Amino acid sequence: MKDRPYHFVAIVGGAIAGSVAAEILAHHGIRVVVIEQNARPYGKIEDGLPRWHREQRKQEYGRIDARLKQPGIFFLPSTKLGRDLDFQDLRDNWGFSAVLLANGAWRDRELGMAGAQEFVGKGLVYQNPFIYWYNHKNEERYTGPYYQTPDDALVVGGGLASMDVVKILQLENYERALRARGVQTDVYELEKKGIPAVCKLHGISPEDLGIKRCLLIYRRRAQDMPLAQPAKNATPDQVAKTEATRLKMLRLAQEKYLFRVQDRRMPTGLLVANGRLVGLKVAETNVEGRKAEPVAGSEYELRAPMVISSIGSVPEQIPGVSMKGEYYDFDDETLPRHAGSDRVFGVGNVVTGQGNIRSSLLHSQQVTTQLIENYIGVGDEDAPSTRFCAGAQARGAAQAQAVQDRIRWMPRPSYLEIAALEQRIRALQERVGYSGDYGSWVASVPSSDTASQVSRPTDIAPESTRQSSLCSAAFDCAPCG
Numbered sequence: 001m002k003d004r005p006y007h008f009v010a011i012v013g014g015a016i017a018g019s020v021a022a023e024i025l026a027h028h029g030i031r032v033v034v035i036e037q038n039a040r041p042y043g044k045i046e047d048g049l050p051r052w053h054r055e056q057r058k059q060e061y062g063r064i065d066a067r068l069k070q071p072g073i074f075f076l077p078s079t080k081l082g083r084d085l086d087f088q089d090l091r092d093n094w095g096f097s098a099v100l101l102a103n104g105a106w107r108d109r110e111l112g113m114a115g116a117q118e119f120v121g122k123g124l125v126y127q128n129p130f131i132y133w134y135n136h137k138n139e140e141r142y143t144g145p146y147y148q149t150p151d152d153a154l155v156v157g158g159g160l161a162s163m164d165v166v167k168i169l170q171l172e173n174y175e176r177a178l179r180a181r182g183v184q185t186d187v188y189e190l191e192k193k194g195i196p197a198v199c200k201l202h203g204i205s206p207e208d209l210g211i212k213r214c215l216l217i218y219r220r221r222a223q224d225m226p227l228a229q230p231a232k233n234a235t236p237d238q239v240a241k242t243e244a245t246r247l248k249m250l251r252l253a254q255e256k257y258l259f260r261v262q263d264r265r266m267p268t269g270l271l272v273a274n275g276r277l278v279g280l281k282v283a284e285t286n287v288e289g290r291k292a293e294p295v296a297g298s299e300y301e302l303r304a305p306m307v308i309s310s311i312g313s314v315p316e317q318i319p320g321v322s323m324k325g326e327y328y329d330f331d332d333e334t335l336p337r338h339a340g341s342d343r344v345f346g347v348g349n350v351v352t353g354q355g356n357i358r359s360s361l362l363h364s365q366q367v368t369t370q371l372i373e374n375y376i377g378v379g380d381e382d383a384p385s386t387r388f389c390a391g392a393q394a395r396g397a398a399q400a401q402a403v404q405d406r407i408r409w410m411p412r413p414s415y416l417e418i419a420a421l422e423q424r425i426r427a428l429q430e431r432v433g434y435s436g437d438y439g440s441w442v443a444s445v446p447s448s449d450t451a452s453q454v455s456r457p458t459d460i461a462p463e464s465t466r467q468s469s470l471c472s473a474a475f476d477c478a479p480c481g
């Protein structure tokens with residue numbers, strides 16, 4: 001084996017799962033290259049966790065940085081699999097021992113109504129780009145689509161991510177309204193103290209601000225919302241307790257952020273005017289277990305300046321990566337091997353979509369509930385703090401360990417192949433201007449977590465003055481950001 005000294009593995013995605021896997025493999029003497037589409041490798045933490053989670057974001061960035069700085073790990077930023085690199089080429093021709101997909105779940109599940117996709121950017125917005133915009137909109141270098149946050153928007157969802165969406169809408173609208181009254185507040189204060197408390201501090205009643213408030217619709221009952229999860233094999237009593245917890249979380253969140261909710265509601269059709277989506281036809285539902293069926297004759301119209309669909313995230317399609325339905329075709333969740341090859345594996349959210357908190361390896365039921373309450377903003381501030389991402393980290397570690405055990409038995413590349421691989425990686429690093437010094441690279445990338453920001457007029461201006469003359473969309477996406 002002298003001429004075959006170690007394995008070399010490519011990991012696609014450098015966030016929680018990718019960095020955990022890289023560290024574990026490197027500790028076992030395996031050489032790793034982490035291929036990351038963005039300049040910074042923080043994934044859902046930077047682009048999915050709303051930016052008011054400042055402290056948590058900072059801590060998780062630190063953890064990812066510490067892992068990726070380990071010896072034996074090459075970092076290849078600003079390089080996207082499927083755009084800059086071909087999956088089949090990486091798998092079959094580069095000479096890696098194995099390829100690990102750790103690229104998360106970034107594709108919004110489609111709203112699922114015929115013709116709806118036609119209105120993306122014309123009244124219909126999806127959660128992932130919306131939250132990405134929200135987190136990055138004040139950065140000078142942000143060039144993505146620009147979204148607006150009109151009052152009275154309609155959100156289709158019910159899970160944690162949809163709670164983030166309604167909070168963004170509410171916080172933006174109340175911040176604007178309060179500023180228009182001369183009150184200097186910001187999203188951080190409003191999120192922490194809650195909208196009614198901030199209004200009260202300034203002797204204002206929230207009702208006097210004339211905000212209609214956004215509406216969240218959910219197809220099952222409010223007590224079914226996937227906010228808290230019962231234990232596996234829960235007794236009827238335990239299920240009832242979880243349902244009560246969900247209702248309490250929802251009530252507290254509504255009291256603090258003032259959004260409206262209609263449960264047992266399902267979109268059944270599109271309302272369209274002048275080429276834009278202007279709302280949804282909605283039916284009441286009959287809920288039995290997990291099944292929700294529209295009730296005949298119960299349909300009505302919900303008009304809204306913007307509809308945001310927040311019904312789940314699935315992995316993005318990459319040419320050559322075969323799919324089973326909405327997901328990549330992995331054969332097992334413990335050792336997720338891709339069906340197309342015995343050298344391709346998955347770790348993290350890419351395997352099952354958004355992390356399932358129920359399967360958290362670290363947290364008890366009680367702690368999990370508490371950390372979700374804290375995440376939503378309705379928890380007990382004095383309770384000991386827990387890490388929202390610890391479950392994701394532990395799950396990624398278990399999968400990476402299983403992959404490591406498998407890789408040990410695979411053929412290693414030769415010295416020559418390793419030298420060729422390193423040369424190729426260095427050439428790609430040079431192409432994107434990466435010198436090989438991880439610390440100085442991440443420090444040099446401007447972001448909303450660092451100082452280089454612009455304050456866009458849209459943060460404070462009333463809706464009517466916000467539109468660029470270049471922009472034809474009335475409320476949501478515009479290429480003028």
Ligand SMILES: Cc1cc2nc3c(=O)[nH]c(=O)nc-3n(C[C@H](O)[C@H](O)[C@H](O)COP(=O)(O)OP(=O)(O)OC[C@H]3O[C@@H](n4cnc5c(N)ncnc54)[C@H](O)[C@@H]3O)c2cc1C
Pocket residue numbers: 012013014015016017018035036037038040041042043044045048049050079080081082102103104105106160161164316318347348349350354355356357358360388389390391392393
């Ligand atoms: C709303 C919300 C709900 C959450 N719910 C849970 C939960 O229920 N349970 C739980 O444990 N955790 C949850 N989390 C926490 C945790 O943030 C995620 O589970 C975790 O961050 C996922 O990590 P990941 O590394 O698998 O994926 P990601 O953080 O998505 O990382 C994927 C990385 O791959 C990169 N990438 C994507 N495509 C490519 C490509 N083609 N080429 C190169 N790079 C690519 C991305 O840029 C990114 O850096 C939630 C987070 C949010 C925001």
